Amino acid sequence: MRAIFAVSIAMKTTRTPPDLNSSSDKIFEFIAHNQDKRIRIEYFGGEPLLNLKWILAFQERIAHIKHTASMTTNGYLLSQENMQALVQRNVKAFQITLDGLKEQHDKMRPKCGGGGSYDQIMGNIKAISALKEHFYIMLRCNFNQHSSSPEQRAQFFKNLDFINGDHRFALLFRPIGLYSEGNNTITPERKQACHSGAPICRALGRGRRKNRAFY
Template identity: 25%
Template sequence: MVGPPFGKADIMHSQFTILSKSLFEQDGVRYRIAHNTKTQSFKAVSTELLSGCINRAQYDRLTLREQAFLADAGLRPLTNDERDHEVREVLDNQLKAGLNSQTVSMVIMPTSQCNLGCEYCGQQHSAGNMPNPIEDRVLRRLEHRISRSPGATEFRVSWFGGEPLLGIRSILRLSRRITEIAAEANLTWVSQMPTNGLLLSPKIAHTMYGDANLRFAEVTIDGPENIHDQSRPQKNSKPGTDYQSIVSNLAYICSNINKFKDLRLSVRVNVHEGNVDSIEDLLQDLADRGLNAPAVSLNIVPVYDWGTDTAVGKIDRKEFAEKQLVLLDYARTLHFRFSLFPRSLVGAVCTATDLDKEVIGTRGHVFTCTEQPLAPGLDPERSVGHVLSLDPKKPRPRGDYDDWVEAGINGGVSTCRRCPILPICGGACPKQWFDGNVPCPPWRYNMPERLDRIAPMGGLRATSE
């Protein structure tokens, strides 16, 4: 259990229950916030009731109503078998949810090019966009993928790169056919993409929204102007104007949101030693430019290795978890929107662990993981086939991580099986675990402090121990 210990407790509770770090008070009663990541419950539990969780004798003296309340909070006594069962239930439910999903999805790389040379990037870029014969085979795979999911109601395509917008001609050609295919199958369809934002001009934004059904875009900004332009410079160009162009592009969308009603933006900030002390300045500037608008969410994350030792100035994950809270507190004062508590994971943790999902590279190689296509030494060696030779009627061949639950979680490659955030994380990144890295997200280390931040919303005020 993450959070303050119960002294020498001799009974066990759900491993997915997390307690707030701080105590809170209301009307003379002291509380901690209890959050169960499996049931998604949030409960203010009095310290008096919590004392009943220390040993069985004290628990048995509680009333049935009190015991039921603790059960809802994930604080019912459990045997070892019951704790193992709840872990199996989490993993089984995630897999079943993936099988029963009403959304068909595919990742398509219209180009392997990128116009930036980020100092921490692990990709190896090359010139060229997706050839027409490859596009045709991609569409055939898409048609058959939809036919294997008669209960589906939506198709979602993720444009990936490199910088996807360098392949906008391919995106628009594919989008025209996808629109026809979706209509024939009676599906709605939407697209999303990560982008550096440099090419997301007002004209391109309207085109992508109207002709490619773009409904979500994540744009990376790594600090105020001088920091960003140094960390993410254009290739073969002197840094100096990229930040202003990117922020202006996003500000246009925010100020004309009536023309982009269904489009949501995420501003991703990759934090490393070189920019960690400048993020507050960035947030202030973005807020001044209107990027704290309702359509924008904030995603502050640490830089990490792609398994190629290219990440410059990585920050220790536990150290970053502390800094992230400081930055989020500041972002809240500027009225930015962000997710304080992730929702339960539904389906497979990522594309690499779901046979019905695949990543199609620019030259037609089929991968299972988005970090494989452009990583040096992995493209195309890590592909599971090619669209010109694979049977479009069948799912892709198995990849490195399709047995993630059995080999990665149950097999001990990761430490996820006994982790309190397993229901909302699922292991984060199988590739990272198999590469020998620990990809735990920041909330693995700062969930008790996150709970501290929601207590005042319910009228509770902090108090001392």
């Protein structure tokens, strides 16, 4: 078995940064030198889709080298057209984060100029689900004690019903971290939010045996 060789490429600005342009040859040479290994490329940020043109060009450049490529994105710019362009260039695995329902998500992930991002992201996911291409999308679903009531959980699954039966999609549930004083502190509220989600997930799993994406 060949060793796995992972290459992570961070995108941190709204424009293709000069240091990334100047590093393109070095990154390419680095990959080419190790093409006897199993190469995995991960694009992340910031937001990698702000540098979509660079990614597409780079993927074309390494098309002759066997590799897999994935991307962690907020999904806001992952339109159906952009998705097709990426998949055609061998970027076929994605992680997109949803922070609960619209109200909670827009509160946690507002746009820089104001307003929410939920509708755009959900619209993109729905449009992508209509594609025939083969890809894999992990929807990371963050929650806390304020967004995990039985009613909210049921509505969350209902909103994603259009991916029911589509094995290109999977769900990953994670509690929202406390990125301040007391980070990673286990409180009774956080424990309840985690454990209270189990019954409805099991119930949905029993009712959706044909859809592995829901468990």
